[in-house]
Amino acid sequence: MYLVKEVAQLSGVSIRTLHHYDRIGLLCPRKAENGYRYYTEENLAQLQQILFYRYLRFPLKNIKELLGNDTDNLAQLEEQFLLLTAEQKRLTTLIDTLAKTIQTKKGMIYMTTEEKFVGFRYEDGLAYQEEAIQKYGKEMIESSLDKQKGQEAEVTEGFNTIFQQFADNLVAGLTVEEKENQELAGQLLHHIRTYGFDCSLEVFAFIGKGYVGNPEFQRNIDKFGQGVAQYVCDTIQIYVQKESEA
Incomplete structure (x- = not known):
């Protein structure tokens, strides 16, 4: 069992944010008679999933639906792994583009106009994936991403x-x-x-x-x-x- 202060220290999530998660029903610890909140290992595992989704810029409303509708924790973790791996690949490409841009500014190399924008994605950018899912449907977007692999x-x-x-x-x-x-x-x-x-x-x-x-x-x-x-x-x-x- 962990008190809210301990969870905040472990996770880096502020006490205020943890209280907010409790209020909206996203992450609900046990409540003792003295009013203290106690978090179980299961709560911490759920908090980890929330933080993965938050990193991927999923709105809290959607995270609550995902965690509430899918009882297969392993399937969720595997999906998050795929999303984060794609994000890692995108960031690696952007870092490489930025490094080359710096080298170009120093006069060390020459970049073409096309090379300056390698790594920038538009319709299918991960940052907008959840927004696209809301507008066009999960099946359509997943099919789109599969076509691009x-x-x-x-x-x-x-x-x-x-x-x-x-x-x-x-x-x-x-x-x-x-x-x-x-x-x-x-x-x-x-x-x-x-x-x-x-x-x-x-x-x-x-x-x-x-x-x-x-x-x-x-x-x-x-x-x-x-x-x-x-x-x-x-x-x-x-x-x-x-x-x-x-």
Whole structure:
């Protein structure tokens, strides 16, 4: 048995947060007659799972549902292992890209524009996986991720190439209605359908709005050039409108 102060020291989770988890029914210790909270080994095992999901940026509401609906603790741990392994691979790639960027700044190596964005993912980024599951359904997203296994480089390179071309068109002064941009929007939709899911025009329009509606999406895409995210969003809306009327 562990008191709340001991659990806080062991886990690094504040006492206030542990109390909050108790209030919302996420992690409920035993209550003694003196009012003290006592945590069992089972509680600590559950707290570990909560912290894994929190690291993966799952909302507390979803974590509560996951822990409440699935009695197979081993299956949950195995799923978390796969998610964290994917995150580790992504972070390793980003660290390598950052190291090369630093070397480039020091004049030690040269990086192409494409190399500067290796490791940045958009629709399928782990940081947005839970959000995508909520919007499109777990089965669809898991199917999408399965399609990408072993092809991560091609997926990322495809997005990088398309967004870089959008950035070039923006600098060149092309409007979002022009043929070059509309063709790029078609390429982007095809790329999502090839490596992701059977994306409808309605969902494609929603994704485009997400490029500016989601601050992290916008920051990543605007790395190709200031205003590129809005430029792509506007292009997609015109593309969807034209295709819907065709």
